[in-house]
């Protein structure tokens with residue numbers, strides 16, 4: 145009887161996308177009685193659940209249509225964009241070449257499986273790689289261009305396809321990448337540093353590893369840019385994380401990162417005279433940590449963020465063998481919830497601020513003591529909207545109307561239901577760095593060691 149109850153509740157909760165448990169049952173991967181129970185439960189539960197899901201979706205689309213109309217009335221979409229029926233609308237005018245990402249199907253699926261087009265191929269000498277282990281992995285498997293020069297739409301689609309992250313989360317991340325160092329009108333960006341293959345329509349495209357917008361201090365496996373190349377994988381740093389995870393049953397989970405992030409914060413505060421722990425630092429350093437245990441586990445065992453599943457992305461920039469992506473989309477709301485938990489369980493309050501020289505930490509005056517999940521989600525929005533003018537590359541800072549048309553058309557609708565106080569465009573600080581970001585110095589990584 146017990147397994148019947150489990151099957152019933154699983155069948156009922158997993159209808160948002162194809163049910164992972166059901167897919168196991170259909171593949172004959174479950175014990176016979178368990179499979180039988182599942183099919184019975186599904187037949188009884190499916191119709192009602194489906195109806196309910198359809199109603200939720202209808203309500204969501206109605207809210208989107210209302211918000212879209214409001215954006216039109218307010219003149220927030222001068223160049224198109226906006227969200228209707230769960231899909232971003234295309235852009236026009238100065239952004240007409242900018243392709244928008246599209247929602248991809250979700251559900252448990254082996255990645256890359258035996259798909260020949262997506263085998264691991266070691267990057268060519270001319271390919272760029274950077275500091276995001278999953279973008280590097282997507283490029284090594286041809287889910288984004290193997291050269292490492294990608295686009296807003298391509299990377300956001302690959303993020304859904306390979307990791308099963310939600311449309312909202314993937315669009316958010318790729319938009320941030322584009323603004324960090326890409327060419328807004330064409331949507332092109334390098335997943336590493338500045339590169340001649342990315343156009344400079346508005347001015348120099350500096351690469352997403354440009355320090356200060358998306359690339360920040362306290363990365364998990366990369367050193368602070370003050371100390372050297374912020375794109376290169378650093379094995380010592382990764383190994384230190386591995387030994388912290390060992391204290392928590394080998395889990396790269398919330399507990400391990402709650403410890404690790406405080407350690408890195410204090411280390412940088414004490415040693416990096418230019419330690420910059422601003423608003424985007426907080427958003428990025430917390431998000432990238434929760435992403436690890438939400439994206440990298442085997443989809444068949446979603447809460448098991450162990451070495452076998454996490455390490456291949458890091459040390460070989462490839463998917464683990466026989467690996468399944470997660471079965472349900474991971475949304476911005478999920479991200480906010482996980483960030484709130486990470487902050488609440490960290491042993492010390494990592495006060496945002498900047499070092500103006502050693503032993504001279506200047507706090508931003510931002511209270512992060514007890515962020516609710518909703519506040520944490522809004523915090524992601526604020527990290528982009530309210531911080532954007534002050535930290536953009538000059539090419540974009542000089543074209544702020546274009547940037548705002550993009551943000552309003554591509555990102556704002558995803559935050560509509562959270563009622564975030566965004567859009568007053570008051571940066572906490574100004575730091576229009578003109579420094580180009582670096583790519584990794586050698587792009588073939590095997591067992592955590594570059595092969596050049």
Ligand code: HEM
Pocket residue numbers: 275276277278279299300303307309314317318320321322352353358359360361362363364365366428429432433435436439440
């Ligand atoms: C699709 C667009 C994406 C872009 C443009 C992007 C970009 C970046 C950038 C700029 C960083 C450096 C942040 C820092 O300085 O600490 C980074 C790091 C990271 N990203 Fe991504 N990312 C994307 C998607 C994802 C996804 C879907 C995941 C899910 C696992 C992910 C996981 C990570 C992790 C774990 C790090 C930390 C790397 C480390 O220091 O060890 N990224 N990403």
Ligand SMILES: *[C@@H]1O[C@H](CO)[C@@H](O)[C@H](O)[C@H]1NC(C)=O
Pocket residue numbers: 455456459460590591
């Ligand atoms: C990385 O790749 C090497 C060479 O193929 C392999 O021996 C090693 O086990 C891999 N490491 C991980 C963590 O998968």
Ligand SMILES: *[C@@H]1O[C@H](CO)[C@@H](O)[C@H](O)[C@H]1NC(C)=O
Pocket residue numbers: 442443444445452453464465466467468
């Ligand atoms: C993922 O799960 C499948 C199905 O249970 C299993 O065969 C495979 O070995 C797992 N892969 C990893 C890397 O854990």
Ligand SMILES: *[C@@H]1O[C@H](CO)[C@@H](O)[C@H](O)[C@H]1NC(C)=O
Pocket residue numbers: 533534571572573574
């Ligand atoms: C940053 O620059 C913008 C635009 O020049 C200005 O409005 C804002 O007050 C500045 N903020 C700070 C904190 O200096």
